[in-house]
Amino acid sequence: MDLHARRADSFGAQAEAYAEHRPDYPVAAIRWALEPLGTTERLDVLDLAAGTGKLTSVLCAEGHRVTAVEPNEQMLSELVRRVHGVRALPGHAEHIPVPDHTVDAVFVGTAFHWFDQEKALPEIARVLKPGGVLAAMWVEPDTDVEWLRELEQASLSSVESQRHDPVDIMRHPSFSPEERAKFPHVHPRESPEAVVAWINTHSRILVIDEVERAAITDKMLALLRGRQGTPDASFDIPLHAEVFRMVRVSD
Incomplete structure (x- = not known):
């Protein structure tokens, strides 16, 4: 298995930690993504590559009828355990187990970079109703903040860090040109350990060996404890959500 595939498949074994420590998604970003539909009232929404349901839960809280599709069995099981009443299906972006033209919007949370776009975009177009929306978003640390830049430097591993915003999205005749927006x-x-637990759910950390991971963890903890001056200090980590949307045009 090549490194890209190993990274894409690394989250399942840490599904519980992923669900516990990854951030959720801002409501304002979801509402902006749905603006082309002319309404944010109860819609049929597909959360594609839904993981453990970090985005699914926000979509459900907004009142939408959500179908969650996720290829990893462990991640999908964690989603079902945490997000009640959602339709959850195994499946891939390149082969979505949903009938043609049945959803108003397809959301992808911090996962579009794993897709084979040549196969995924036509498949997403197939399940969307004409006028429906494809919305992809990435939640990333705000590296304009000095201590977060230092933390990112401390967390570097022998596997290259992947920064996903902006992502190069293929043009496709089924979709209008993309629009982008950014939301804080x-x-x-609650503690330095919780910050490190979040960083340690990223694929660049999951695929390295235990010795390297322990050394990076020690480095991050030393930086965070030194910054706050107390071992039990809490942190409000500033993030931004980078969002793009495209509208499904008629065939």
């Missing part, structure tokens, strides 16, 4: 967000963490 905050990820509350």
Whole structure:
């Protein structure tokens, strides 16, 4: 298995930690993504590559009828355990187990970079109603903040860090040109250990060996404890959600 595939498949074994420590998504970003539909009232929404349901839960809280599709069995099981009443299906972006033209919007949360776009975009177009929306978003640390830049530097591993915003999205005749927006967000963490637990759910950390991971963890904890001056300090981590949307045009 090549490194890209290993990274894409690394989250399942840590599904519970992923659900516990990853940030959710800002409501303002979801509402902006749905603006082309002319309404944010109860819609049929597909959360594609839904993981453990970090985005699914926000979509459900907004009152939408949500179908969650996720390829990893462990991640999907964690989603079902945490997000009640959602339709949850195994499946891939390149083969979505949903009938043609049945959803108003397809959301992808911090996962579009794993897709084979040549196969995924036509498949997403197939399940969307004409005029429906494809919305992809990434929640990333605000690296304009000095201590977060230092933390990112401390967390570097022998596997290259992947920064996903902006992502190069293929043009496709089934979709209008993309629009982009950015929204502030905050990820509350109750301690330095909780900050490190969040960083350690990223694929660049999951695929390295235990010795390297322990060394990076020690480095991050030393930086965070030194910054706050107390071992049990809480952190409100400034993030931003980078969002793009495209509208499904008629065939």
